[in-house]
Amino acid sequence: MFQNPFSLKGRISRTEFWLSCFAYLGLISLFFMTMDKSAATIRNTSEHWFVVLILGPCLWLLFVQAVKRSHDIGKSGWLIMNPYYYYQLFFERGQPCTNHHGEDPRVVRLRSVIPDDDLFNYLNEHKRNLGRDN
Template identity: 35%
Template sequence: MAIKDQCLQCIHYASGICNVDNASPNYNQMSCESYRKVGISLEKNTDDKSVLSSPNESSLSQNERQSMFAHPFSFEGRIRRTEYWLSTIIVYIYAIIVGFIVGANNGSEGMMYFFLIPGYWFIWAQGAKRCHDRDNSGWYQIIPFYGLWMLFGDGDAYENSYGPDPKGRNVMS
């Protein structure tokens, strides 16, 4: 007896079979007592000790959290709306500066586009990571008006196929 979504995410479930019963699960919308989510231990801490055994582990978990602009030119991972907003502002400022410098030096349009290549790469990489925050492919950013969704829409509140939640929530909704 189980909930289908739980079975699909359980460590005991493989190829349509529950390895606890060695049978196909019977879905009755009741939580299974054998349910263990893949990658997460749901055991309660019964020790009087804290969950973290040393002060170094506390700082390690702080470092594990994604910092802003950790890998700005990478197309892997997820970013928050704040980082995407800042990225967009940075690229616009960079483009304006490049335009003024190239224009003031009587440069050609080709020279301006050459200097804008890093800006394009940066904003496409950041856009792909923002798409990943919604559990979508980076190619979604070429859909008209999807950029507005990336600027204003909240990301998934849990770990998805592109990585953990950059806000650190990791709560199933």
């Protein structure tokens, strides 16, 4: 999780996207509570640049995470310009296989826990068990 967080390439899972959004909201809330004023009331130029230095990377990180999540469901990153598209990002399951944006993030996570020779057998058995549920 959180590999290359500032890169537009790759895919992230729903879990990582939710965690990114909660971390962003927590950081911004904490930032404004410590500032004790909102961005609209900042009049001093030095305080304004301080806000830009803090919010700039946070906004970029949220933008990049949304693009990566869009890649996970097999869509273009440009769709994040539509505010209603975020509902799809939060709730739609990612593509279960490799797409042209990269490998399934869940499989990448499994590779760190399960050796490569056992991973293929594990995934095939998991698919068979899913077939029994239907």
